[in-house]
Amino acid sequence: MIGAGPSGLYAAAALLASEVPVDVDVLDRLPAPYGLVRYGVAPDHQKMKSVIRVLQQPFADGSRVRFLGNVRVGDGGIPLDVLREHYHAIVHASGSSVDRDLGIPGEELAGSHGSGAFVSWYCGHPDFVDLDPLLDHPGVVVVGAGNVALDVARVLARGHAEMAATDVPDRVLDTLRGSAVTDVHVVVRRGPEHVKFTPAELRQIGDLDDVDVLVHDDGVLEAGVPEPEERRQKQNIAMLTEWTAHEPGTASRRIHLHFLRTPLRLVEEAGRVCGVVVERNEVRDGGIVGTGEEETLGAGLVVRAIGYSGEPIPGLPFDERAGIVPNDGGRVPGVPGAYVTGWIKRGPTGVIGTNKHDAVETVAHLLDDLHTLPAPPHPDPESVVERLEAYGIDPVTWDGWERLDAEELRLGEARGGAERVKVADLAGMLAAARNAVEAR
Ligand SMILES: Cc1cc2nc3c(=O)[nH]c(=O)nc-3n(C[C@H](O)[C@H](O)[C@H](O)COP(=O)(O)OP(=O)(O)OC[C@H]3O[C@@H](n4cnc5c(N)ncnc54)[C@H](O)[C@@H]3O)c2cc1C
Ligand SMILES: NC(=O)c1ccc[n+]([C@@H]2O[C@H](COP(=O)([O-])OP(=O)(O)OC[C@H]3O[C@@H](n4cnc5c(N)ncnc54)[C@H](OP(=O)(O)O)[C@@H]3O)[C@@H](O)[C@H]2O)c1
Numbered sequence: 001m002i003g004a005g006p007s008g009l010y011a012a013a014a015l016l017a018s019e020v021p022v023d024v025d026v027l028d029r030l031p032a033p034y035g036l037v038r039y040g041v042a043p044d045h046q047k048m049k050s051v052i053r054v055l056q057q058p059f060a061d062g063s064r065v066r067f068l069g070n071v072r073v074g075d076g077g078i079p080l081d082v083l084r085e086h087y088h089a090i091v092h093a094s095g096s097s098v099d100r101d102l103g104i105p106g107e108e109l110a111g112s113h114g115s116g117a118f119v120s121w122y123c124g125h126p127d128f129v130d131l132d133p134l135l136d137h138p139g140v141v142v143v144g145a146g147n148v149a150l151d152v153a154r155v156l157a158r159g160h161a162e163m164a165a166t167d168v169p170d171r172v173l174d175t176l177r178g179s180a181v182t183d184v185h186v187v188v189r190r191g192p193e194h195v196k197f198t199p200a201e202l203r204q205i206g207d208l209d210d211v212d213v214l215v216h217d218d219g220v221l222e223a224g225v226p227e228p229e230e231r232r233q234k235q236n237i238a239m240l241t242e243w244t245a246h247e248p249g250t251a252s253r254r255i256h257l258h259f260l261r262t263p264l265r266l267v268e269e270a271g272r273v274c275g276v277v278v279e280r281n282e283v284r285d286g287g288i289v290g291t292g293e294e295e296t297l298g299a300g301l302v303v304r305a306i307g308y309s310g311e312p313i314p315g316l317p318f319d320e321r322a323g324i325v326p327n328d329g330g331r332v333p334g335v336p337g338a339y340v341t342g343w344i345k346r347g348p349t350g351v352i353g354t355n356k357h358d359a360v361e362t363v364a365h366l367l368d369d370l371h372t373l374p375a376p377p378h379p380d381p382e383s384v385v386e387r388l389e390a391y392g393i394d395p396v397t398w399d400g401w402e403r404l405d406a407e408e409l410r411l412g413e414a415r416g417g418a419e420r421v422k423v424a425d426l427a428g429m430l431a432a433a434r435n436a437v438e439a440r
Pocket of ligand 2: 102146189
């Protein structure tokens with residue numbers, strides 16, 4: 001299994017539950033398991049992270065599933081071809097971590113980030129410890145109408161005191177403490193009936209302390225949008241319609257929901273972003289068309305939350321447009337012994353639980369094929385570890401992860417009121433996993 005996110009761990013559990021006795025290694029490039037549950041699910045959604053209790057089950061004592069963290073497969077790590085010499089089958093569960101671009105001028109400016117990078121920063125992902133986003137301007141623009149856009153808007157609108165009770169690293173908390181952000185503008189290209197927010201997440205921004213939510217919809221809600229078929233869309237429309245009556249109050253911060261606006265370009269001042277020019281759209285024949293009318297939203301930070309793409313895996317086919325490995329129910333056509341599951345299989349949509357039936361399907365196909373797959377030249381589990389060592393890789397075991405976990409829980413207690421505080425830098429994670437240094 002390559003990837004210890006939800007899809008890899010659900011697949012490991014499905015293999016373990018089968019009647020075929022199989023040994024499973026779960027490799028992850030990070031010393032910590034859980035993928036986006038750890039590095040995507042918002043820090044103020046700690047309850048959601050309790051799914052970890054289910055995801056960790058395959059690693060119970062005496063199980064045939066082994067965790068090999070700190071093992072990158074591919075460039076800069078162990079080549080896939082080498083790994084294939086050790087396993088009958090390899091399931092790729094590496095997710096979709098590449099931020100999609102808007103493809104508009106100014107996107108490369110300082111202060112402009114994809115949600116993958118920005119969320120990874122506040123979640124303490126070791127690749128993004130140095131992102132240091134600019135929160136020194138009152139305005140922020142978040143582009144997108146999915147739950148990730150709402151997560152980003154909510155985290156930026158919450159007071160830092162509330163964030164101190166979460167697992168964000170100290171450095172992130174310091175940046176949030178110094179934040180000058182008062183107005184978060186969420187820019188949605190289509191109408192209120194098309195948003196992908198889930199009602200629970202939308203309701204949450206309305207319930208934030210000391211935050212007003214203001215709807216900018218050019219009057220389309222009052223005029224009446226076509227009745228959506230889905231229940232969740234109806235709930236969204238009801239909530240948004242109620243909020244159209246909101247006037248700016250006395251709250252310290254505001255979240256603005258701007259509908260029917262397409263970002264055209266980012267505006268630069270002194271080498272960094274200072275605003276976003278958007279075009280007003282109208283709905284015609286069920287689609288949106290630009291009106292040519294432009295307006296500028298002031299922003300010192302722009303986060304595009306418009307979806308992700310997977311990374312191509314050397315040796316496997318890749319669909320650049322969809323950002324996935326083409327597959328047939330998880331089988332990679334033309335590559336015997338190669339399987340995919342989760343976001344790299346079906347694209348970057350779906351909640352944690354969606355990955356369970358997806359993994360079950362892939363594993364069922366793998367087990368059907370097992371008798372046809374040639375035995376690898378080096379099936380002995382110890383041979384993998386020796387091979388990794390030959391590539392200069394010192395894997396973090398499940399015990400190592402548990403030591404890192406214990407250190408983060410200790411840091412949480414030390415902060416007071418936080419269940420855990422993430423160790424974000426890779427050297428610190430490895431040191432804690434190996435008990436190599438005094439806990440910080
Ligand atoms: C910002 C954000 C917030 C979300 N919040 C929620 C939420 O609150 N509730 C909810 O239900 N769903 C949420 N989701 C959706 C949920 O996180 C996904 O459905 C799920 O994580 C996808 O699982 P995955 O295993 O396919 O990918 P991932 O979770 O991304 O796991 C992929 C794993 O593969 C590893 N990996 C990648 N490349 C390599 C390599 N070359 N070698 C070794 N290892 C590698 C990565 O380190 C990672 O651990 C959120 C998604 C995002 C983006
Ligand atoms: N709490 C939770 O349960 C939670 C939290 C976070 C994420 N998730 C899940 O994780 C998955 C990923 O979430 P996501 O928010 O990244 O994806 P998403 O739900 O697919 O939303 C992506 C948004 O980006 C917009 N978009 C795409 N390209 C654009 C462009 N060029 N210009 C402007 N807007 C553009 C889309 O608008 P159009 O609709 O117009 O294309 C859409 O609103 C989802 O399934 C989500 O539900 C769940």
